[in-house]
Amino acid sequence: MLLGSVEAGGTKFVCAVGDENYRTKDIVSFPTTTPAETLQKTIDYFRQFDIKALSVASFGPIELRRNDPKYGYITNTPKPNWADTDFIGTLKEAFDIPMFWTTDVNGSAYGEYVMSTLTNERINSLVYYTIGTGVGAGAIIDGDFLGEMGHPEMGHVRLKRHPDDLDFNGICPFHGDCLEGLVAGPTFEARTGKPGKEVPLTDHVWDIMAYYVAQAALQVTLIMRPGKIIFGGGVVSEPFLKKVRQQFSELLNDYVNVGNLDDYIAMPAIKHNGSATLGNFALALRELQA
């Protein structure tokens, strides 16, 4: 049996076909252009296969409350041309099959959750952050997604400012110095004039970044008490997470027990940005069996 996965990012789409054991059989990617063109490419791709169900993990914000008239839409995104796009409606016209619809980070979170069940890690709740062009996060509790009023927007929480960073106003157009405004990839350019790739980990700016990311981890720890917090995205590396764990430890001050910190704050278990694709296969299967 074949299942479809769409990871709809603001820069590129990754479409894949897999089986009920979540093995990828085929995968393509193409740039995100206009909705009409990009969704048509998506439809053309899946027309080659006899897929039984499909899951889409999309950039947002999106409407995912099933009782809302705009369910299946990308809503008020600032991305040109994409606001108010009926994503699922367009796909449903081409394929009359069960479809699941969630955010990109929820898809990744679900993939990591499924992987934890396969590896017997037995995590019942986890948070998946991506730190790249923007900052987003999805959360799973007992196999379900968090969010009654809509999906989380954890990238926009406020944080205690680092004493050596008080002059930086942040780059979020909505909130200035929220988490995204302080640690998204483009903050390197804004702070140092250089892209992140050219800033060595010995640079103090990485300590400042780690301080903020550690606070994000601290917030979800104290609010949700999840089993695990995963960080993905272009800004994240294992050496950077070492710094994050150290700052997290100092901030938490042993107040609650999170188990082994190297397991608790970790990179994705699924490599090569594959978390959302695997998550989509599992969600498509779940939707088919619902």
Next chain:
Amino acid sequence: MLLGSVEAGGTKFVCAVGDENYRTKDIVSFPTTTPAETLQKTIDYFRQFDIKALSVASFGPIELRRNDPKYGYITNTPKPNWADTDFIGTLKEAFDIPMFWTTDVNGSAYGEYVMSTLTNERINSLVYYTIGTGVGAGAIIDGDFLGEMGHPEMGHVRLKRHPDDLDFNGICPFHGDCLEGLVAGPTFEARTGKPGKEVPLTDHVWDIMAYYVAQAALQVTLIMRPGKIIFGGGVVSEPFLKKVRQQFSELLNDYVNVGNLDDYIAMPAIKHNGSATLGNFALALRELQA
């Protein structure tokens, strides 16, 4: 049928007996002294009634993971004499009936959740904060409590500091300027030399307090997207919540929709600090029927 409720606070215990419709039939309170004396008073109280089940909502930290050997204990509390107290074990020796065990704020959150079902408000997820001597919060999602690794400790998140409050170091012995260290009742003495009751709402210190409490509401909004956030405790009043809503609105900047703000950020629906007692009756009944 009679059900028992223990609201175990650090200052006083409130014990009550109610029926399966959550109506209070009898209620007493007494000061929290030593564990031996206070638990004996609790047992003596309930010996007067033929209760079929009991729920305890306790100050903490507590162990509430049922598979932990210390389940039913108050654990590493700084409160003298109470660390490592086997609360449920002691009660079980006296009463061989089903017992539920959770935190004081979880009990209150559950009471408000149950009330929202009775009033047809249809809230599936909510957060209950108490701001008094300390700051704590409990959270309900679809009738269950949040927290795989233990109960939330939302009182100890870090916040962006108010520009007019940068000289105040906060009073939390563990974290300095965490939420509790910045807005718990005793911060009035620390900031102004006067108890909170004597500081009029026109004093700027209330704006500073509202800024921090609004950030707490913002964090759980963006992380959990709950249906409602309730604030109780001695520091909270309706005029204060007006200030909180205004600051929340500015911080959120319309980024997500939370519905009517007066409904979203609100005082408890159950008056006279009765949320935990009602919650306990419902939890005792649930435990009996489990």
